[in-house]
Amino acid sequence: MGQASCHSSTPSLEDPHLEQQHFRSLLLKFLAGIVPAIALVAATHFRWMPPIDAAFRLPGAALGLLVLGLLAYTGGHFFVGARKSFQAHRATMDTLIALGVGAGWLYSMLVVSFPSHIPALARHAYFDSALFVVALVNLGSALEIRARNKTKAAVTALMNLAPKTARIVRNGQEEDIPLEDVKAGDILRVRPGEKVPVDGLVTEGESSVDEAMLSGEPMPVEKGPGDKVVGGTLNTQGTFLFEATHVGETTVLAQIIQMVQQAQHVKPAIGRLADRVSSVFVPGVLIAAVLTALVWFNFGPTPKLAYIALTTISVVLIACPCALGLATPISVMVGVGKAAQQGLLIQNGDALQTMLDLDTIVLDKTGTLTEGHPKVTEIHTVDPWTHTQLLQYTASLEQGSEHAYASAILEAAKAQSLSLLPVKQFQAIRGKGVAGHVGNHEVLVGNHAFMADHHIAVEPLEARSQDLDDQAQTALYVAINGALAGIIACADTLRAEAPTAVKRLQSMGLNVVMLTGDNEHTAIAIATSIGITAVEAEVLPQEKASSIAKLQEQHRIVGMVGDGVNDAPALALANVGFAIGSGTDVAIESADVVIMGQSLHTIADAIAISKATMRNIKQNLFGAFIYNTIGIFVAAGLLYPALGLLLNPEIAGGAMALSSLTVVLNANRLRYAKTTSGPSA
Amino acid sequence: MIFFVNALGFILILTIVWWFWLYERAESDIGRRGAIADIVVDNGIYTPDMIQAPLDESITLRFIRKDPSPCASSVIFPDFGVSAELSLNTPVEITLLPNKAGDYPFTCQMAMYQGILRVK
Numbered sequence: 001m002g003q004a005s006c007h008s009s010t011p012s013l014e015d016p017h018l019e020q021q022h023f024r025s026l027l028l029k030f031l032a033g034i035v036p037a038i039a040l041v042a043a044t045h046f047r048w049m050p051p052i053d054a055a056f057r058l059p060g061a062a063l064g065l066l067v068l069g070l071l072a073y074t075g076g077h078f079f080v081g082a083r084k085s086f087q088a089h090r091a092t093m094d095t096l097i098a099l100g101v102g103a104g105w106l107y108s109m110l111v112v113s114f115p116s117h118i119p120a121l122a123r124h125a126y127f128d129s130a131l132f133v134v135a136l137v138n139l140g141s142a143l144e145i146r147a148r149n150k151t152k153a154a155v156t157a158l159m160n161l162a163p164k165t166a167r168i169v170r171n172g173q174e175e176d177i178p179l180e181d182v183k184a185g186d187i188l189r190v191r192p193g194e195k196v197p198v199d200g201l202v203t204e205g206e207s208s209v210d211e212a213m214l215s216g217e218p219m220p221v222e223k224g225p226g227d228k229v230v231g232g233t234l235n236t237q238g239t240f241l242f243e244a245t246h247v248g249e250t251t252v253l254a255q256i257i258q259m260v261q262q263a264q265h266v267k268p269a270i271g272r273l274a275d276r277v278s279s280v281f282v283p284g285v286l287i288a289a290v291l292t293a294l295v296w297f298n299f300g301p302t303p304k305l306a307y308i309a310l311t312t313i314s315v316v317l318i319a320c321p322c323a324l325g326l327a328t329p330i331s332v333m334v335g336v337g338k339a340a341q342q343g344l345l346i347q348n349g350d351a352l353q354t355m356l357d358l359d360t361i362v363l364d365k366t367g368t369l370t371e372g373h374p375k376v377t378e379i380h381t382v383d384p385w386t387h388t389q390l391l392q393y394t395a396s397l398e399q400g401s402e403h404a405y406a407s408a409i410l411e412a413a414k415a416q417s418l419s420l421l422p423v424k425q426f427q428a429i430r431g432k433g434v435a436g437h438v439g440n441h442e443v444l445v446g447n448h449a450f451m452a453d454h455h456i457a458v459e460p461l462e463a464r465s466q467d468l469d470d471q472a473q474t475a476l477y478v479a480i481n482g483a484l485a486g487i488i489a490c491a492d493t494l495r496a497e498a499p500t501a502v503k504r505l506q507s508m509g510l511n512v513v514m515l516t517g518d519n520e521h522t523a524i525a526i527a528t529s530i531g532i533t534a535v536e537a538e539v540l541p542q543e544k545a546s547s548i549a550k551l552q553e554q555h556r557i558v559g560m561v562g563d564g565v566n567d568a569p570a571l572a573l574a575n576v577g578f579a580i581g582s583g584t585d586v587a588i589e590s591a592d593v594v595i596m597g598q599s600l601h602t603i604a605d606a607i608a609i610s611k612a613t614m615r616n617i618k619q620n621l622f623g624a625f626i627y628n629t630i631g632i633f634v635a636a637g638l639l640y641p642a643l644g645l646l647l648n649p650e651i652a653g654g655a656m657a658l659s660s661l662t663v664v665l666n667a668n669r670l671r672y673a674k675t676t677s678g679p680s681a
Numbered sequence: 682m683i684f685f686v687n688a689l690g691f692i693l694i695l696t697i698v699w700w701f702w703l704y705e706r707a708e709s710d711i712g713r714r715g716a717i718a719d720i721v722v723d724n725g726i727y728t729p730d731m732i733q734a735p736l737d738e739s740i741t742l743r744f745i746r747k748d749p750s751p752c753a754s755s756v757i758f759p760d761f762g763v764s765a766e767l768s769l770n771t772p773v774e775i776t777l778l779p780n781k782a783g784d785y786p787f788t789c790q791m792a793m794y795q796g797i798l799r800v801k
Contacts, residue, residue, distance in 0.1 A: 085725045094725050283697055
């Protein structure tokens with residue numbers, strides 16, 4: 001449809017105070033309406049009021065004018081809103097309230113002013129009903145503000161993570177300045193127990209920083225010169241100086257808040273159905289009111305005017321478009337907020353609904369099931385090459401490689417203080433290996449297929465290589481000058497929670513598939529150790545999306561979990577893509593759900609939140625639809641022929657006021673839904 | 682009398698249908714490149730609530746919220762996948778680049794406030 005950008009202030013501190021003012025104003029209006037309404041009801045009930053007859057005309061009219069004054073104060077905003085929306089050819093909740101209350105007051109003035117013209121049975125004034133309805137709607141709105149504030153808890157908690165001030169170091173002097181005045185390039189100090197104010201790079205000092213806000217990991221992370229720090233995280237001990245790199249809306253925290261806020265507004269498909277109904281609802285209710293009046297006029301008993309007034313006013317008052325309009329967004333807001341607090345950023349509203357339907361989860365092995373930091377475990381050589389020579393030549397060649405095992409080999413070389421030799425004619429063949437000239441030697445490093453392509457005989461170490469495969473290690477063959485020189489084995493540590501997380505996903509009815517570029521033997525060994533039976537091995541990076549497509553062709557609803565650049569096409573193609581938060585920007589942008597923490601349990605948590613949220617949305621929509629359908633029919637008098645049942649306008653208005661509150665309260669129950677496993681996500 | 686009342690009721694129904702559903706609203710045109718359309722959020726309606734904008738040109742809509750009720754606290758453009766929080770009396774600008782002609786609704790979170798961006 002197009003691109004969009006938004007320049008908006010992040011919700012300011014002013015908002016809570018203005019909301020509090022509005023809340024108090026609504027409560028005041030409620031009291032100003034309910035007290036006289038109760039007095040009128042009591043006066044009628046205990047017969048303190050004289051009967052409505054000719055003698056009551058003047059007092060009755062005076063009472064009507066008094067009620068008008070009270071209505072102007074307590075409910076004037078409904079009438080203004082109704083007029084303005086009518087002029088704009090729109091019908092809103094204000095329209096219904098203004099019409100219902102206005103019609104009730106007018107009818108009552110007619111009755112008290114011209115009692116002899118109204119049949120005795122129809123001589124009933126609705127002044128108390130008018131005051132009651134307005135009071136209850138004001139009360140409902142006030143309570144809704146309170147309840148909605150709780151649903152914003154997640155965003156509020158995120159916003160409160162950032163401190164208000166920062167300690168800047170200028171010309172050797174330190175001073176506290178407002179956070180908004182910090183600029184990129186400023187040097188800031190963080191003392192023990194303080195929050196990091198903005199994103200930056202440590203320049204001096206060492207400390208431990210609690211990054212649970214970002215990663216969900218409870219263990220503090222050690223920080224020293226050159227390390228990144230993120231605004232909103234907590235410095236636990238030690239003091240350090242850092243240079244601000246990102247401030248204001250560009251910080252990680254601001255972007256997380258923006259993502260959560262955006263996601264809270266995106267509705268799953270089921271919610272858009274309710275929107276279509278909402279847009280025609282109020283004019284539809286007006287038509288229903290006219291039809292109700294016509295039916296009672298044509299078929300109702302006498303006094304017809306009384307029955308027409310009672311039923312028509314009740315139909316207008318009981319219909320509540322708010323409950324319908326609120327049903328989906330309020331649950332989405334709570335569900336997305338709850339997910340954010342558990343380290344999950346849901347970027348796509350439809351993902352909430354689709355997660356329910358997933359039957360297959362594809363987990364990329366490296367970086368998802370494993371820590372993503374492989375280490376060298378064994379080195380075996382063929383004469384005349386030594387371990388040191390093999391490692392040195394391999395590490396020198398792997399300098400130019402982006403493969404995960406390259407950093408493992410370089411780390412091992414560094415640990416042995418081996419110098420790296422210059423490399424010429426470096427080549428990387430994806431999914432196979434690397435080649436080049438190291439010093440005077442032609443060196444090849446890669447898998448069995450790479451050696452076969454270059455006619456290198458691997459028999460001397462083939463058995464050893466297979467043994468390593470059985471142990472879930474990856475053996476890299478090294479050939480120097482056209483002959484096998486040895487193998488270097490690498491292994492990536494499995495995440496501790498991988499077996500229990502996989503079991504939890506399987507217990508949710510999901511078929512778990514492991515995707516890897518490893519050879520089949522190694523892949524099966526790893527998969528078996530964590531309880532996965534379905535494996536797609538020897539998958540080249542560019543083939544990951546095809547693996548997803550193949551599963552979808554079998555009519556499976558597929559979720560994909562990955563973190564690298566190579567995963568982005570597969571994440572975008574999957575029905576729901578989950579990106580590990582520490583992954584690349586491309587993967588994160590391609591995914592529907594970003595997992596901020598490192599625990600695999602968060603995937604199951606996401607699905608559990610999705611189930612709880614969709615259940616809540618359906619409860620709300622069902623309640624709102626049923627309430628409005630039954631309410632309107634009962635108010636119109638559908639049960640009158642069989643049961644003699646009609647709705648009093650006070651009850652109709654009260655039910656309307658409480659219906660949207662019920663939706664909000666039901667959505668708030670979602671905050672307490674159990675969506676995590678025993679081990680924390 | 683019966684006929685008169687029924688006819689009146691029928692005319693009233695037709696009037697409701699025409700006034701709220703069939704009436705062609707006036708459009709506020711922001712045809713000039715770089716122009717900004719101010720939209721006031723108050724009393725349950727956006728004013729103006731029908732904005733006409735040119736195709737393939739960037740347009741900016743500036744929302745000014747006057748309504749303190751929570752209903753008016755956000756505006757959503759579902760077709761563009763963008764939403765914004767609206768603070769009271771604080772202008773919030775949303776810039777869009779529509780590259781397909783058509784009607785794009787924008788609403789509050791509950792879809793009580795409704796507006797249309799018409800791209801031609």
